[in-house]
Amino acid sequence: MGTASKALSLLNYFSRAQSQIGLSDLARLSGMNKATVYRLMGELADHGFVEQVGAGREYRLGPAFLRLAALREKAVPMRELALAELTKLSELTGETSHMSLLNGEVLSNLTYSYAHKHGTMVMMEDAEVLELHSTGSGLAVLAFSPASFIDAILSKPLVARTPETVTDPAAIQALLPKIRKRGMAWSIGGYERDVYSHAVPIFDAGSQCIGAMAVAAPVSRMTDELRAMIQAELALAARRTTRVLGGFPPDSFPKINPTDSPVESELT
């Protein structure tokens, strides 16, 4: 692993739950020498990627990310485009919708939209981490990822978030062919007890799966009717999202009923 990669990997230890980390902790977490971490963090700090705070001299993520995220979004308005689709999706379904991107071995939430139709709704946050094995979005991504990646994920210990979480690798493997055939995954209470989630993978220009779009509803509100509506609208929204992001579903990806999705001349 190159030096630059080591420095960058240090940034992955910062999370929603742990936003500040001391030098020694960071050395322990990363398994690197303290002197190494010290030097690398110093370089990251020079560029505004981290900053040291207060007495404990702990590190936290720096302001440079705001600038670079703004530039990224200006160049590739993923979040904006996804949010436009999610807003429509939430209005149509009356439920929370969100989109997340694959980042290493987990998904992290890109953006989301709430519906204001009901008194209760599934909550969501930016940069929220979703595991691949225990969420609808994760299963959707897993199903359309290379076999080697799937094996790598499923060979690690799978945490049971709820009593309903499927943690048997073989059982998860058995789900994937169905998900591939449907082009959609679902998870009932696998991550949060009361959440019924549908998810469809999103692809890039090389037909690689880069994330998923999902609709999450309280289990108690799910009916056959709502399920059918979510599935229909989500499939359309996800397909549009892949397209507006400049991506293409792989050839193996199931087509939607042509009456719902008329063939369009493909430009650019």
Add this chain to the structure above:
Amino acid sequence: MGTASKALSLLNYFSRAQSQIGLSDLARLSGMNKATVYRLMGELADHGFVEQVGAGREYRLGPAFLRLAALREKAVPMRELALAELTKLSELTGETSHMSLLNGEVLSNLTYSYAHKHGTMVMMEDAEVLELHSTGSGLAVLAFSPASFIDAILSKPLVARTPETVTDPAAIQALLPKIRKRGMAWSIGGYERDVYSHAVPIFDAGSQCIGAMAVAAPVSRMTDELRAMIQAELALAARRTTRVLGGFPPDSFPKINPTDSPVESELT
């Protein structure tokens, strides 16, 4: 310079104007060897900090920044807090307000707020770059920066953005004591021809100047009355912003009339 710094510095060549850069261009821009750039960009790409696009294999900023920016903002809601102040400021003054952060030798815009009082207004964008010598915000920051930093900035060639831009280092040096005394800088047409800008520095917990808050109005709309109002409100808003961000103005920073800003018991 360490290897990690070299990798990180490559990210600085991406801008609003140039969002995609090829390998050879990047090598030329950075002065590094092509093989070095190739390897470093590969490492950045592995972590999602850049991605390669299409046929030309050009690089652009990656999606990882969206995630890390969301985490940063969750940990330190600078943008959110600043925007709250800017919104009030724009409503009060009827003009565009913005806040920018020092990044190396330039300011980059953090966030902004438009007023909707007039048919015309000064436009602003996220991550827009403001030079230190030619903008009100830049002068405000410069005046409260270490002498060595000021000298470094003013010893480089100063670009004249408009005929009104002051590009004589000595003339700029002469402005700084007044700015320090007032705690506020202004620039009339120095960056964009028709923009009259007032700016106040923002400080961190160590009383270092980290950026500036500013109000930008069309020159044609400026009156003595408006100027007085902007100066009063901006001074207050900037002071509040420094405080809510956890910072402190240096002892040398001019105090506002105590009837406007009653002493508060300082907690945390």
Add this chain to the structure above:
DNA sequence: ATGCATCGGTTCAATATTTGAACCATCGGT
């Protein structure tokens, strides 16, 4: 108060990584 364990930070010789000139294969324009 005393001692112990931890913290952030620093040092320097041993070591592993980075570097860069030269080299491909490929593409597009002349």
Add this chain to the structure above:
DNA sequence: ACCGATGGTTCAAATATTGAACCGATGCAT
């Protein structure tokens, strides 16, 4: 068919990285 550009690759030489040990300071328990 050529030329000059591109992205990508190689390998010995040069250089940056590494990590155990050390430092002073701080905090916690005895």
